[in-house]
Amino acid sequence: MARGRAAAPEPEQVPESTPPDLAAAKIQADELTTRILEARDAYYGRDTLIVDDAEYDGWMHRLEQLERFFPELQSQDSPTQTVGAARNTLFTPVRHAEPMLSLDNVFSRDEFLAWGAKVERDAGRRVDYLCELKIDGLAMNLRYENGVLVSAATRGDGITGEDVTNNVRLIRAIPQRLAVPAGGTPPPLVEVRGEVYFPVKAFEELNERQVAAGDRVFANPRNAASGSLRQKEEGKSPEALARMRDRIARLQLLVHGIGAWADPPAASQSGVYELLKSWGLPTSPYYKVVPTAEDAAAFIEYYGAHRSPAQGGPEHEIDGIVIKVDELALHSELGATSRAPRWAIAYKYPPEQVNTKLLDIVVSIGRTGRATPFAVMEPARVAGSTVRQATLHNQDQVKAKGVLIGDTVVLRKAGDVIPEVLGPVVELRDGSEREFVMPEFCPVCGTRLAPAKEGDIDLRCPNARACAAQVRGRVEHIGSRGALDIEGLGEVGAAALTSPEVPATPPLVTEAGLFDLTLDELMPIEVVVRDVETGLVRIGADGAPDRRAPFRKIVRPARKGQPAEYGPSEVAVKLIDELEKAKQKELWRFLVALSIRHVGPVAARALASYFGSLDAIRAASRDELAAVEGVGPIIADALLEWFEVDWHREIVERWAAAGVPFSVPGHPGPGHAAAAGGPLAGLTVVVTGAIEGFSREGALEAILKAGGKAASSVSKKTDYVAAGPGAGSKLTKAEELGLRILDAAEFAALLAGGPDAIGDAQA
């Protein structure tokens, strides 16, 4: 990774040490919350200042940091979430008839089971648990008098909320009047608690419309729900008003509790739900009553893996599971603390979306010279891991996302793996943010960046031969699995060979010398150690940069008058040995290793099996090249152009001189594609997840060997999908298309005996 610019935050912004674990962070956050709330009560309620502003700001800042790093800690009633809302007096405050308590949180199975054990101890017996999905929406209190909806309010601080009755009346899912069965009378006063949310699908459609209309997009369904409900009708054009009403109407509600009703109307929480349902109020179909805490833990686990509709989950986002003691008599027996009831708990999943600070946008240069801007962020935990960087693809994407350096941005992991910046939280701007400007010159070698051809969005560094980032990238690529698969020639190895601290002239100026490397050349190499967190050079005890020599070790320590004696390290011996072995690898791997545009493993295999040698490919005309299946005029041109460059030909010559044959043994000559045949002839197979008994590469290799085609993505043309543990979106897609899905055993049978072996006449 090549960094263009050093980040320079103000010194007092340096984060305090992050607590080592979630439990410690939780204690700190609770402590801060209490202090902040006390200070705020004193200020707003009694008009007295009990702390000065600076200290108060310090608490808030620290709490924000904790919540950013452990998003699990963030709750809707955290001071960091409510402070803005509290100052905002757009809507009249209403007092709830009965306080809306929040729930205590647990973050692990063990914590949850400990809670269950305590409940049963306090109750003195076994209890039934009601498990339900914790909707990531907006907590609401609906007040019905004599069966008629009279007010709707947000949760607010739990005592007082904001009156959003007018907007809530537009929500189709909420009945204006309770449907009391014939003969029954509605209670004179009841408060119904529920959660308003935007269904995920409606949310996606909403954002598409917002984009089309040139409006701002919402970061997530919860923001969309809250934003929609807190809109005022005044000052809107008729069209805007219609859009706002239409948006509100799409909101959904699910109810999960009651307040302010003297006589418990049922014996259990589940009984309450049945009652609410009979009144015509929407209740969640996903709740379940289980006899043990262990069963509740299984419920938690199940929905952890089935959070989205695609996985068989609900139409709303969930941020956890709520577990309640089912029997109502126990509720009053167990009671509540000042903040939360003791008979219920919220299990929180690690969130898949977090806010964090965009510290800088830096440009990296890849092996092809492409300049890619990426976001450098304050480290944040998302979906279980810590993220500090994410790609922004190109300058157009930076514009399209609308992020400024210094913004608070929404970060998520696409497909639970790849960090992705969704966009800025515009409300949190303070004016100090600045726009990203694409640099004019390569941050690594200083050459002017330019599009490869006119109209291209991507800028590239044209200095392919000498730009350190590109040389290093190409060398790393040679060692990668899709090319020569050389152990020891990864990111670190490639950097050490191409841009070490010592010697001044690196052993590899270009990849041409790769196979001429000797142990004597490797041993002097010294690299400087960089801090993982900051990317800065680490300074040793003597004040000089911390240097390491990865390719040598001390054979005999220094003695009086005698300097230490050095020899090659195991890593160095291994690397030289691996390079020697690599010379005998298949031709197509060398084609990939040459970094010719558009020539990856697939095109390289086709070329190698058709022509049989690099000389034959080099001698071929544009038309002859394009005759190969999978190769068209563009790839043909890329090949011809590649061979026209002097230093490219030098790579081939020096590798050949070092003993690389550049040919397929026993190949009859150009024009003879390897005969297709075998049990999988004419079939396309896609592999996803881990297949028992095969490595990733091995499975693909086996498919090709059996005469089949190993495709990288699932489509209608796919005949079989071999899926194992860890399978992702490819499996989902295969299921959607109704394709034949194989487990490891079936896959092995297919390889050996073709479709017949697994009972298929033909896919």
Place this chain on the structure above:
DNA sequence: CACCCTCGAGTTCA
């Protein structure tokens, strides 16, 4: 001219 496919790049984990 639609598709469908491959390439290339970026990230983080064990």
Place this chain on the structure above:
DNA sequence: CTCGAGGGTG
């Protein structure tokens, strides 16, 4: 593993 870009094929 995912995305965008753009090539190849029917």
